Amino acid sequence: MENVETMSASEPANLDAFAGEVAGRLSPVRPNSFFRSALKERLARSKIYARRKAAGALSVIWLIAALVAVVVGELIYLAASGCRKRGCSIAQR
Numbered sequence: 001m002e003n004v005e006t007m008s009a010s011e012p013a014n015l016d017a018f019a020g021e022v023a024g025r026l027s028p029v030r031p032n033s034f035f036r037s038a039l040k041e042r043l044a045r046s047k048i049y050a051r052r053k054a055a056g057a058l059s060v061i062w063l064i065a066a067l068v069a070v071v072v073g074e075l076i077y078l079a080a081s082g083c084r085k086r087g088c089s090i091a092q093r
Contacts, residue, residue: 031039043049
């Protein structure tokens, strides 16, 4: 029973050491620049990337349209409230 307790107590230290050793071995492993540039070109030509780009542009257009609608609505509201305060109406003009 004592052996199990000592194993469980030393297990995290052993796992940390093992993780550090694996990280040390893998740290010099990096993709070369040719692989990265080829991957970037393939991603740029892919359909899903083009669709995602188009969806992003469409969402920006909708946000701009919503902002313009809110600004125009606020201007109309301010003009109407200013006209009500002065007592003017469109029929009087």
